Amino acid sequence: MQSLPVPLQEEARWRWQAVGEAFAQAGLQLPDPGTQRDALAAGLALSDFAQQQAVRWPGRLADLLERGDLFAACGPDGFEQRLARLWEARFDRPVPVWADDSAASVPKDGLMEVLRAFRQREMVRIALRDLCGWADLEETLTDLSSLADVTIATALAVLYRQQAALWGVPLDRHGDAQQMVVIGLGKLGAGELNFSSDVDLLFAYARDGRTAGGDKGAIDNEAFFTRVCRDLIQVIGKPTADGFVFRVDVRLRPYGDAGPLVMSFDRMEDYYQEQGREWERYALIKARVVAGSQTDGKQLLARLRPFIFRRYLDFGAFDSLRDMKTRIAGEVRRKGLAAHVKLGPGGIREIEFFGQMFQLIRGGVDADLQVRPIRQVLSVLVRKNYIPALVGSVMDQAYVFLRRAENRLQAWADQQTHSLPREPMARLRLAAAMGFGDWESFAAQLEIHRRQVHSHFNELLASDKDQQVAGDPEKETLKQLEEIWHGAGATERARRLLSDLGYQSPSAVMHQIAGLKEDRALLTLNRTGRERLNRLLPMVLQAVGGARQPDLVLGRVFDLIRGIQRRSSYFALLLENPATLTHLVQLVGASPWIAKFLSGHPVLLDELLDPRNLYRPPLRHEMETELAQRLAAVAPEDLEYQMEVLRVFKQVNVLRVAASDITHVLPLMKVSDHLSDIAEVVIEAVVDLCFQQLAAKYGRPACSLAGGKCERGFAVIAYGKLGGLELGYQSDLDLVFLHAAEQGSTAGGTRSLDNAQFFARLGQRVLHMLTTPTGAGVLYDADMRLRPSGASGMLVSHVDGFGDYQRGDAWTWEHQALIRARAISGDPALQERFHAIRHEILTRRRDPQRLRQEVADMRRRLRQEHARRSPSRFDLKQGAGGIVDIEFIVQYLVLKHAHRYPQIVRWTDKVRLLQALSEAGVLHPETAFGLRRAYLIYRAMVHRFNLGRQPAEVDDDRFPQTRRFVGALWQRLFKQDPH
Structure with missing residues (x-):
């Protein structure tokens, strides 16, 4: 106990004693680790996680000690061999590979249980070796990354075969079997995973096609691999009574949260080449194949390399990385992250940025910089004389110190924390884990490292405020426009310049500029937002000057700027993409409705980055596929995020229609067709989500029509503009809900519900999902007053009752409305029944x-x-x-x-x-x-x-x-x- 400060020695004793008692209760003999006993006891005192695991599962610690695993490095195949032992003991068979059909019979809960047990055993080993000083930083990071690799690969092999049993092996058009590729990003990709890190994953497969067919039939390869991905995320990341294996983060994939979980190589390459952003290059620098087909994965990374590493000195990356750094600094200030060893000033992120800036700028012309681990990057930078040796040494030493501190913070309770503790004993534990006798000594050394890192980082990202613009007419114009924005330009000179640019009333334009500058909301912008706005406004004035009615268009653009000022990152988007500003001016100039729409949904500015998609509304089947992919990435129980995905999907596609409309790509009738298709695709998805959620809880209702069964027994009827295929951009949806429930209750759920009540709740849920305001707005305003008996009637009517009402109680105006009514979603048999009633009513002889x-x-x-x-x-x-x-x-x-x-x-x-x-x-x-x-x-x-x-x-x-x-x-x- 002598290696620990005195206040911690007593804690070490009782923790060691508790482990001994757990061994005794389990009928085990606690082996004597000999000279390493004190170090092991100290390690258990510095990791509550390791000590609690030892008390709960003494057999695992006994196994680590008896086999000597705790006192030796893992070796190249160590994790595979250890998982094999555990697997065979649990399933009485070898660990499967992807082509092993026996994997299909492995129960998912059993797979989750084994992987969690394996993870807990190995995390205890890794934590204790690190805390006891038996492993250096490189071994610790490598072991954590290898542990993730092995668990992901094993889960993938099992889940692939399970889906193949249902649907058959996925094949390309030549009949070749397709595997999935799992790409690790971030720290996992670099082999630098920390103790409680997420794993950032990207999923892909080589070629499209269909599965060979299994017990449930055949499906497209994308649908097959999406199912595998969802299962993998659950098996690895879902918390259970035994914890999780690794938290999984898939937000770095193409299109982010709204994108498909998995893509073919062709689609992924097209996305990055056509729509990829600077931050996505940054995310892919560390990309590595961690599971699935290594051969296919390496081919994919080779195809993406031209996007990641430009074939020229890409100094344009400075601004993007500077913006990332500014956002992090703002987050530090807002959230009080000064004590954050990762994101705080002089933290781990700044060291990573320091090295990766050189990679983004020079990696395309210097292949030596195309390496993943940051310490290797720093070494190359010194060797190539890109940075002084002293700077490289300072950054490397700081990185080792900070990463060790990060791991030891997280090893205490296996929690994803990066903040320095405030409680005295917690501080003393961290200091002791880092080899210091007291907190003050540790904090002083930490401050030295962070101050040095922050200094070098700030020097690297310093802006060139004195950039010369003389001699370049366009830059000279922007400089003069900047003077007008700041109010420094001579009045006559300013008016002449604005007139030359195309403005019809320069005096009125200057009045507009003054009004924007004095706008109360813009006056509250933070420094970053103000700097972006100051850079953006001259570009706006120049771009709008070429519009057909520049004075009018400028007012609309200014209104949009006021609308998005709370999210000044959109200013940066326009700054970094001048072509986007051009499209924005074109669209806003053509339609003030689009200006208002973009102001209310600024996330749609991203759509302006890809004119090819912007002016080509997708076909209905493409939208169905896209929305299914987006929703597949959302947890079934995450209603809030499902609503967000639906709203963004609708807004994106409405913008595409509007852009095509005002540029005369689409005629009016096609505009309404597309808007109607969007609404129907969204409603179909909403009904499906709501039905699945209710069925999971209450089971399924029994439904029938004229003695014959129908599957779901629910249908949505569109009246009005949607029913008549005349939907406009701001049209309400006139809807009626019908059901075909039998008498009785639902079956198959955790609790039953009257069948009719099931459908009443379904209708309420559908309305809630459509009409509830969220941060992304309302999906659709729905008007239900055309249902039988209007606002006083049942929200969801039985189809027979609907027919009786139309025959005996409906007014003539309700029959007029019925002319424009059509079924747009739901059970096919029930839709046919509605259309039969409609035909019957409309073809009646009348006075x-x-x-x-x-x-x-x-x-x-x-x-x-x-x-x-x-x-x-x-x-x-x-x-x-x-x-x-x-x-x-x-x-x-x-x-x-x-x-x-x-x-x-x-x-x-x-x-x-x-x-x-x-x-x-x-x-x-x-x-x-x-x-x-x-x-x-x-x-x-x-x-x-x-x-x-x-x-x-x-x-x-x-x-x-x-x-x-x-x-x-x-x-x-x-x-x-x-x-």
Whole structure:
């Protein structure tokens, strides 16, 4: 006990005694480690984790001592051999490899149990060897990384075969079997894992294809490997009664949390080459194959190398890394991380940045810098004379000291902590673990290391404030614009410059600039945000000057800047990507709605980085795949994150549609089709998530239709604009929920629930997920008032009750609404049943006089509710001869004639309904054409007004012939003036 400070010696004695008592109770003899006894007792006193493990599982410590594993380095294959012993004892078979079919029979809970037992044994060994001084830092970091490699590889082999048993082995188009590749990033990739570190993982496979087919059929390779990934994350990272193996972090993958869990090599390479950011280059510097096919993995890394290491001296990386450092410094200040050995000033992260900056800048032209461990990087920097030998030595010694301190902080309780303790005994333990007799001596040495690191780091990242711009006309212009922004430019000179750039009223522009500069919200920007804004504004003024209406566009861009000022990282995005600013000016110039949309959802600015995707809305099946991949990466119980993923997905795709719309890539009808597809894909996913969540808790309800079973017994019916495929950017969703529950209760869950109540809760959950505001906004506003009995009716109606209501109690206006109704999600059989009811109701014979009067009365009430604001203006929607009159004409004709021409109720959208009425002879072709033309003209105008955030009104003298045409038809049909 002499190696410990006196206050800790007593603690060491009772901890050693507790271990001895645990051995005795287990019927074991605590071996005498001889001369190493005091060191071992001290180690147990410095790690509560190791001591508690020894008390709980004395047999494991006994095994470590008897085999001599505690007193020797592991060796190249040591972890594999030790796991093999434990595996064979548990499963009576060898540890499987990826091609071993027997792995499929290994139960997942058994796999989790063995890996956790193995991890706990080896972590005790690693902690004690480190604390007792029997292993240096390199051995400790290597052992921790190798332990992660072996556990991940073993789990992957088992989980791969389990999925292969269900779906067959994944094959490419040539019939070659495909393995998964697991790439370790960060400290795992570099072989520098610390004691309680996450493992940063990236998953990939070589080629697309389909599985060979198994017990459950065949699926795409991506779906197969996504299932493997999800299982792997659970097996390795899910906490159980035995803890976890390693916490798994997959947020560094392409597209981050919103991206697919696993990608083919082609897709991954395309992503990084086309959309990869500077920080992603930084993340991939340490990438290493840790499990799966080594051959395939090395091919992937070779393909990504041109992205990571540019083939030139990439000094542009300075600004990105400086921004990363600034964010970390801001986090240190905000969260009080000065005592953080990783993120604090002079901490581990600064040493890593120091070396990796050289790698990003010079790695493409100097292959010697393409190494992973930071100590090797520092060595190369000294050898190549990129840094002085003294600097390299200072940084290396500091790194060893800080990493040892980090490991010993975490070894105390196996917790992911980097903060220096405040409690006196905890401080004394850490000092003792680092070989110091008291806290003051340790803290003084720590401060020396951190001060030196911080000094070298700051010198390396110093900005060049005096960069010369003379002689470069563009930079000279930016310099003059900077003077205008700061108010230092001479007034006449400033006006001339703004006029030369294209601004129509320089004086008004200068007034706008002054207003932005004095904006109260912007005055509260922190230093980093202010510096970014000061650099960005001259670029904005220059870019907007080339717009069609620069004075107007500048105001919109300024409003957007006000909207995103709380997240000044978006300023940095625009600074680092001038092309993004160009696209932003184009979109905002074309539509103030897009400006407002981006202000409310600034995360979408990322979409401007890839014009190819921005101006090409994905097809429906592509969206379904994308959303499934994004949601697959979210834990099934994480409702909040699921809602976030859904909202961002919707916003991204709406932006793509809007960008294609205003640049005339898409016609109006296609815009509505795409917006409707987005809504339907989202609703389908929401219903599926909510159903699965309820079924996991309550089991599944029994459902049937006319004596036949149906699978889920739930359907979503879209009315209104979504039902009629006329959805706009800000349209509400008019929805009705139907179910086909049998009498009785659910089965298969932890508790049962009345079947009808199950569907009532399902409807409530779906509404909650759609309408609840989050940080990413509302998914959709949903209007449920068209359900049977309106707001007083059941939220989810039985389909038979819905049919009875439509037959006996529904008003004529509800049948008008039914014309635009269609099933968009849910059980196929129930959707068919709804469409049968709709067909039955719409094709009923009606009293023509009564129908005409009721439709006319409803139109009169609507017109009174939406009386136009000015007699000199024409309301395109509600005005006489406008959109609603056309809609009522179509609905009236459908209800009047559908009993003779049932084919006309097939469609729900106005254009095809008019075509059907014409083909049936209800409308003369010229009349149908005139109505269609009027409707499309009005809709296009309303659409443009919506994008311009303007009311859908025009001067009263617009469209006189069209309005007279619609009015004359109204008068002929309803025998009354449309006014």
